[in-house]
């Protein structure tokens with residue numbers, strides 16, 4: 001079956017038995033308090049951490065059965081933090097995203113050049129292309145790293161807090177980009193802290209204490225009861241234009 005599936009994941013650190021899948025053409029937002037296991041789950045699903053129990057399946061095949069290039073052609077991962085290749089030019093960083101297609105010694109062809117140009121364009125990173133990564137602001141750097149992930153043109157994209165560091169305009173732009181990418185068939189799983197951003201996804205999965213607490217359409221999952229369970233009694237939910245809007249009652 002098509003998809004990136006985590007089945008019965010337990011073991012690394014907080015995770016106590018989690019099933020979660022992302023299919024081509026859907027955007028799943030992963031929400032939960034600090035320390036609930038979101039980054040760990042993403043790293044397990046990216047193949048960077050091995051679970052003690054359970055497994056991850058990519059297009060029905062166990063993830064460890066893929067070589068790193070084959071995996072990288074299907075799956076890209078944007079971590080929450082560094083290390084960053086600060087001494088590389090932005091364009092070089094984004095070209096690194098083509099490594100799974102080219103291998104170490106491959107010559108770049110038209111498809112590679114087009115993928116890099118597209119990734120720079122859609123992330124708004126084209127104008128930094130000649131700068132060193134280390135010279136960029138946090139938000140600019142975040143867009144370049146997303147461009148590197150997109151340059152692989154993966155079928156599945158795993159993003160750990162991709163909107164951190166971005167100003168409101170770029171947050172909106174990024175969330176619109178996700179909607180666009182899933183409409184073209186990409187599967188996206190993104191950790192998001194802001195429930196209002198998660199509300200834009202097709203499906204929301206909620207982790208608490210290493211277990212999946214809820215999963216479903218945003219309007220079904222993002223209830224005041226659930227959010228107060230996660231974040232305390234000050235959380236309120238209003239409904240505007242059919243969508244939940246979450247705020248703190250000061």
Ligand SMILES: Nc1ncnc2c1ncn2[C@@H]1O[C@H](COP(=O)(O)OP(=O)(O)OP(=O)(O)O)[C@@H](O)[C@H]1O
Pocket residue numbers: 013014032033034035036037038039040041
């Ligand atoms: N390398 C590690 N060694 C020991 N414990 C770890 C390690 N990595 C994560 N943990 C622990 O596992 C738990 C889950 O961490 P994780 O980073 O997955 O949480 P998270 O939900 O992504 O949190 P946040 O919202 O703060 O980013 C935390 O208690 C964390 O301290």
